[in-house]
Amino acid sequence: MTSLTITRPDDWHLHLRDGDMLARVLPDTARQFARAIVMPNLVPPVTTVALAGAYRGRILAALPAGMAFEPLMTLYLTERTSPQDIAEARASGFVQAVKWYPAGATTNSDAGVSDIDRCHATLQAMQDHDLPLLVHGEVTGADVDVFDREAVFIETLLKPLLQRFPKLRVVLEHITTRQAAEFIAAAPANVAATITPHHLLMNRNALFTGGLRPHHYCLPVLKREEHRRALVAAATGGSPKFFLGTDSAPHTRGAKESACGCAGMYSAHAALELYAEVFEAEGALDKLEAFASFHGPDFYRLPRNTDRITLVREAWTLPAQLGEGTDALVPLRAGTELAWRLQSTAG
Numbered sequence: 640m641t642s643l644t645i646t647r648p649d650d651w652h653l654h655l656r657d658g659d660m661l662a663r664v665l666p667d668t669a670r671q672f673a674r675a676i677v678m679p680n681l682v683p684p685v686t687t688v689a690l691a692g693a694y695r696g697r698i699l700a701a702l703p704a705g706m707a708f709e710p711l712m713t714l715y716l717t718e719r720t721s722p723q724d725i726a727e728a729r730a731s732g733f734v735q736a737v738k739w740y741p742a743g744a745t746t747n748s749d750a751g752v753s754d755i756d757r758c759h760a761t762l763q764a765m766q767d768h769d770l771p772l773l774v775h776g777e778v779t780g781a782d783v784d785v786f787d788r789e790a791v792f793i794e795t796l797l798k799p800l801l802q803r804f805p806k807l808r809v810v811l812e813h814i815t816t817r818q819a820a821e822f823i824a825a826a827p828a829n830v831a832a833t834i835t836p837h838h839l840l841m842n843r844n845a846l847f848t849g850g851l852r853p854h855h856y857c858l859p860v861l862k863r864e865e866h867r868r869a870l871v872a873a874a875t876g877g878s879p880k881f882f883l884g885t886d887s888a889p890h891t892r893g894a895k896e897s898a899c900g901c902a903g904m905y906s907a908h909a910a911l912e913l914y915a916e917v918f919e920a921e922g923a924l925d926k927l928e929a930f931a932s933f934h935g936p937d938f939y940r941l942p943r944n945t946d947r948i949t950l951v952r953e954a955w956t957l958p959a960q961l962g963e964g965t966d967a968l969v970p971l972r973a974g975t976e977l978a979w980r981l982q983s984t985a986g
């Protein structure tokens with residue numbers, strides 16, 4: 640196959656940041672995706688509809704002229720988020736979901752939830768208003784091995800939550816394990832998952848290839864090859880419960896190449912090309928469109944996009960970095976060759 644034309648996709652898990660970084664990364668996403676679920680882990684976090692509305696305004700203002708893109712906003716769940724906040728979110732028309740960060744689990748999660756039981760009334764309101772809960776599915780604390788945190792989260796926090804709120808729509812974000820893929824596949828239709836390009840392309844060896852590779856550090860951390868295989872099978876298997884979410888999470892080179900480097904990989908610059916590589920290697924390019932463009936809007940009950948994009952099989956080399964100096968972004972697969980290229984839709 641030399642080209643592939645599909646319905647324009649959406650990104651169901653994205654970090655756009657704010658200010659200068661927002662302006663730098665937004666065009667990479669808007670070039671490919673019609674919409675994205677925008678994560679609320681700013682500093683300070685996006686905890687109210689008013690803050691989400693203001694952030695949405697800054698995103699639209701940062702969009703280059705002539706580019707169409709719709710940010711789908713989320714609220715950052717805290718132990719003080721009220722049922723009233725949920726009613727307002729539902730009524731806003733632009734807040735699509737609420738994000739649960741276990742406190743301390745990942746980047747900018749300190750304001751997150753220490754005890755989910757304290758959110759009972761708010762979760763009840765979400766179920767009643769049919770507002771989806773998005774989950775960073777890892778337990779915290781030094782007593783659980785970092786590679787086991789997702790599997791333990793499913794058993795100790797997610798299963799009990801779904802027992803209490805069986806109709807709540809839940810997306811387990813950026814899944815990384817066989818246990819998560821199996822759990823989602825067996826769960827009812829109101830429970831789904833996003834899968835990133837990096838967890839489909841790499842296993843944990845990529846953290847240590849010839850030395851320590853800080854640009855391959857993200858949370859949940861990369862896992863063993865058997866888990867990557869399970870994710871590839873889930874993504875390419877055609878199930879509507881799995882859909883595209885890049886978790887593109889920009890941090891500057893200075894913040895990544897550090898004695899205590901930040902978690903997160905930047906993949907928005909070539910997200911679709913990276914997914915295409917995975918699906919092609921699996922002989923499943925015919926499944927890419929549903930994963931990238933259908934399953935997400937169907938789950939969120941939003942219309943599918945109607946315009947189309949084309950990928951061509953044309954090798955190109957990614958830049959070694961985007962920008963200069965310690966402020967540069969080192970994109971996923973920096974300096975290496977990609978087989979697929981998104982055809983420019985401008986002009």
Ligand SMILES: NC(=O)N[C@@H](CC(=O)O)C(=O)O
Pocket residue numbers: 654680745746747775856857858859886888889902903904
């Ligand atoms: N994935 C990451 O490693 N980092 C994300 C946070 C997150 O999605 O957990 C970030 O905001 O940098």
Ligand SMILES: [Zn+2]
Pocket residue numbers: 745775812813858859
């Ligand atoms: Zn996360």
Ligand SMILES: [Zn+2]
Pocket residue numbers: 652653654678813886888
């Ligand atoms: Zn994320």
